[in-house]
Amino acid sequence: MAGMMTTRRLLGLAMAAAGVALLIAGTLRGSTPVMLIGMVVLGMLVGGLVVAVLQRAIVVMNLAAATRADVDRALMLIEAHPAQLKRAMAEAEATDRGERQKLRVAVETSISGVQNALGEKLTRMGEAQALQSSIMTVALGQALETLAGRLQALEAGLAGLEAHLAGLDARVEQASDSLREAGSVQDQLRRLMLEGNSLAVRAYRDIHAALDAHAETLGTATTGIDAHFVGQRAGQEALAERFDVQAEAAEQVLRRLGDDLRDGLARQAAADVASRNRATEGVERVVALIESLRKGYEADKQALKAFTHNEKKLRSLSRVPLQWLKTETVREVEALMQLRELLGTEGPTPLLGGWAMDPEAMLSLVELVLERKPRCIVELGSGTSSLWLAMALKKNGTGRLVSYDHLGEYAESTRKALEAHGVGAFAQVRAAPLVDVAIGEETYAWYSLPDAPGEGEIDLLIVDGPPGGTGPMARFPAIPRLFDQLREDAIVVVDDASRPDEKTMLDRWEAAFPALRRGHALGTRTATLSVSRSVRTDGAGERPAPEGASVDSQRSKAPVHRAK
Numbered sequence: 001m002a003g004m005m006t007t008r009r010l011l012g013l014a015m016a017a018a019g020v021a022l023l024i025a026g027t028l029r030g031s032t033p034v035m036l037i038g039m040v041v042l043g044m045l046v047g048g049l050v051v052a053v054l055q056r057a058i059v060v061m062n063l064a065a066a067t068r069a070d071v072d073r074a075l076m077l078i079e080a081h082p083a084q085l086k087r088a089m090a091e092a093e094a095t096d097r098g099e100r101q102k103l104r105v106a107v108e109t110s111i112s113g114v115q116n117a118l119g120e121k122l123t124r125m126g127e128a129q130a131l132q133s134s135i136m137t138v139a140l141g142q143a144l145e146t147l148a149g150r151l152q153a154l155e156a157g158l159a160g161l162e163a164h165l166a167g168l169d170a171r172v173e174q175a176s177d178s179l180r181e182a183g184s185v186q187d188q189l190r191r192l193m194l195e196g197n198s199l200a201v202r203a204y205r206d207i208h209a210a211l212d213a214h215a216e217t218l219g220t221a222t223t224g225i226d227a228h229f230v231g232q233r234a235g236q237e238a239l240a241e242r243f244d245v246q247a248e249a250a251e252q253v254l255r256r257l258g259d260d261l262r263d264g265l266a267r268q269a270a271a272d273v274a275s276r277n278r279a280t281e282g283v284e285r286v287v288a289l290i291e292s293l294r295k296g297y298e299a300d301k302q303a304l305k306a307f308t309h310n311e312k313k314l315r316s317l318s319r320v321p322l323q324w325l326k327t328e329t330v331r332e333v334e335a336l337m338q339l340r341e342l343l344g345t346e347g348p349t350p351l352l353g354g355w356a357m358d359p360e361a362m363l364s365l366v367e368l369v370l371e372r373k374p375r376c377i378v379e380l381g382s383g384t385s386s387l388w389l390a391m392a393l394k395k396n397g398t399g400r401l402v403s404y405d406h407l408g409e410y411a412e413s414t415r416k417a418l419e420a421h422g423v424g425a426f427a428q429v430r431a432a433p434l435v436d437v438a439i440g441e442e443t444y445a446w447y448s449l450p451d452a453p454g455e456g457e458i459d460l461l462i463v464d465g466p467p468g469g470t471g472p473m474a475r476f477p478a479i480p481r482l483f484d485q486l487r488e489d490a491i492v493v494v495d496d497a498s499r500p501d502e503k504t505m506l507d508r509w510e511a512a513f514p515a516l517r518r519g520h521a522l523g524t525r526t527a528t529l530s531v532s533r534s535v536r537t538d539g540a541g542e543r544p545a546p547e548g549a550s551v552d553s554q555r556s557k558a559p560v561h562r563a564k
């Protein structure tokens, strides 16, 4: 209830404030509709108040009526109780009469008995009277209390109403004051606007006059500038004419100079190419010599046997007639030139010869690859040959090379060379540390061969590793280990075939594997073998490998690093 009262008051206040605000705004703007809306809002507020007063009056009247009904009910109650009283008294009298009858029957029984009966009668009469008076008192008290409460509430309501009306009067007064103030502010504003208007008109006239004066000055200045521009344009045209003449002369001089320069450069370039080719050849051979000496020195330090072997080789070389050496050199140069032309090679390539296959053998090998178009080449001992083989496969547009190397650093440098020449997709260089490989009763330090190709997959096997310095008959396990992986028409190429170990190795292979047949040599130190599985010596197929040629076991041990 209290909450509703507060809401009503707030609503009334809001309406009063809105009405007053609208009146002020309407007056300030001179808007009759806004003022009318304000007045309507205030009128609605006053109407609301009147309705509220009327509601309160109705409530008071209802309360009075209810009070009157309560009083009537109390009087009826009082009238009803005397009847009960009369009945009680009648009953008492009847009882009394009975008692008297009994008393009369027993006249002489006892005076005290009569007295007690009389006392009882008196007590009952007293109780009946007390009941009557208490009922009346309670009913009347309740009715009076209710009446007093309702009168109090009525008075409080009336007091609140008066206070509201007083507040409303005060606010109406305030609103009238505000309206009066708003009117005076509006008057002041109107005056100020009028003054501002006349000031603006005066300023506009002044600016206009100033602009006219400025335009006149500008006109005079523009005429001067135009004249200046005419003079400048004439000067520029004269300058442009002079520039054209000079530019033409300069162009002729430059053209002559360019022709002279081009002729000079062409002559110089021809001379440069010839001398660069000579120099490159010389440098290549010197670098090859230095490289092989350095590697030979390192290898010699690690393996005395290899050192002795190289020494013998050098001695035998020194006995070769000079004329033969000259012929050999010319052949190698020619082979290298043909190799480059055949594969359309551009840019420098790693050196051939020395530790790598010689150019003549390389040329023959590349020709073999171009002719037979092998799908799978396996190379034991990677290096420059891997690059030329991959270039040949690229030219074929098919086939892949898997090259194994026991030294990670050389495997890596070969990989880089392949990538640098854009043939990495045709060749894979795998690091294959040397492990103990038992063939018959002998053990060799030979490749671990990770992921070797499957049976009958190899079309071309190139045996150019491990280097001789890694142990006697270092390359012997190649065929015993990989014979089954060779295709039935595969080719096996063996480099360094003129060395004593390799000669023995080839003899032993041929003896153990009759399907292998010696083919044409590629150059002076490279042998070939071809596989022909149709060869049958026992009428049932290939002759079983003799003792010492079968792979018994392959035991891993720490990688062996020994030079060629």
Ligand SMILES: C[S@@+](CC[C@H](N)C(=O)[O-])C[C@H]1O[C@@H](n2cnc3c(N)ncnc32)[C@H](O)[C@@H]1O
Residues within 6 Å of the ligand: 295, 355, 356, 357, 380, 381, 382, 383, 384, 385, 386, 405, 406, 407, 410, 464, 465, 466, 467, 564
């Ligand atoms: C006879 S070479 C093999 C070379 C390769 N088949 C070729 O003809 O270019 C044997 C070993 O020499 C090592 N080697 C590779 N590149 C080398 C280089 N630039 N200098 C010295 N040794 C190298 C490798 O460890 C390789 O297994």
